[in-house]
Amino acid sequence: MTTLTQQSYAAKKFDLAGLHGISDQTLQVHFGLYEGYVKNTNLLNEQISEQIKAGTAAGANPHFAELTRRLGFEYNGMRLHEYYFGNLTKSAGGAPPAAVNDAFAANFGDFETWKKDFTATGALRGVGWAIAYQDPWTGRISNHWVTLHEDGNIAGFNPILVLDVWEHAFLLDYKPAERPKYIEAFFANIDWNVVSSRLTAPAPGH
Ligand SMILES: [Fe+2]
Known part of the structure; x- marks a missing residue:
């Protein structure tokens, strides 16, 4: 008889009450x-x-x-x-750490150019996710759109910053057409130290 070991997942708890612009x-x-x-x-x-x-x-x-x-x-x-x-925190503030800035700037030129592309990705029509991934082989950062939850994830890439743009993420606080306002609120709450901790050094033989 086949014996299978089952490991079930437990929902994590996040202490986020009091975010800016996300109720x-x-x-x-x-x-x-x-x-x-x-x-x-x-x-x-x-x-x-x-x-x-x-x-x-x-x-x-x-x-x-x-x-x-x-x-x-x-x-x-x-x-x-x-x-x-x-990647959210109720005590956000300050500029991203140098490691994050450098990683984004390496591919986009500077942080603001990366942010513009990430924000534009988050504004795509339809429900989904905007995700900044890092390619662990090269260290390169790129922004992607993931439809539903499973279409568009890049195999082997590490999510560095993840933004939920399904309407349930903001509809109680903003109108459907006000998604850019929600994205700005998201940016005001980013825990850049967590984002930084997700970066890895490039490993060509990965
Ligand atoms: Fe969601």
């Missing part, structure tokens, strides 16, 4: 949505595990296929929210 009410709703992704990631893993145990894990089994296809949505929904909440 506590928005955060409470958002934490609830995040916890839903944690719950569903665990549920999918359990159900796939049961299929493996029962010997029904097969590509031609539509139930198994559907569960497996949903992994990308639920896992990324969980993990991207952890990056997003993790």
Whole structure:
């Protein structure tokens, strides 16, 4: 008989009450949505595990296929929210540390040019995420749009700064057309020390 070890995920807690321009009410709703992704990631893993145990894990089994296809949505929904909440702080202030500035400037020329591109990415039509990634092979920073949670993630790249631009992230505080105001509020709350800690030295043999 096959023995599978199950490790379930626990929702993390984020102490963010009192952000600038992102209300506590928005955060409470958002934490609830995040916890839903944690719950569903665990549920999918359990159900796939049961299929493996029962010997029904097969590509031609539509139930198994559907569960497996949903992994990308639920896992990324969980993990991207952890990056997003993790790169916010209620005691933000000051300029980004030199390591962040240098990393952004290396590819964009300067911080403001990077910020302009990141903000433009966050303003794309539709729901999704704006993510500044670092390529661990080269150290290069690039900004990307991720639709839903799973389309557009770059394999092997590390998320450095993650911005949620689904409407649930700001609709209680801003009108749908006011997404730029929300993005400015996001910038006012960034924990640049966390962003800095996510940077790694380039590792060509990675
Ligand atoms: Fe979200």
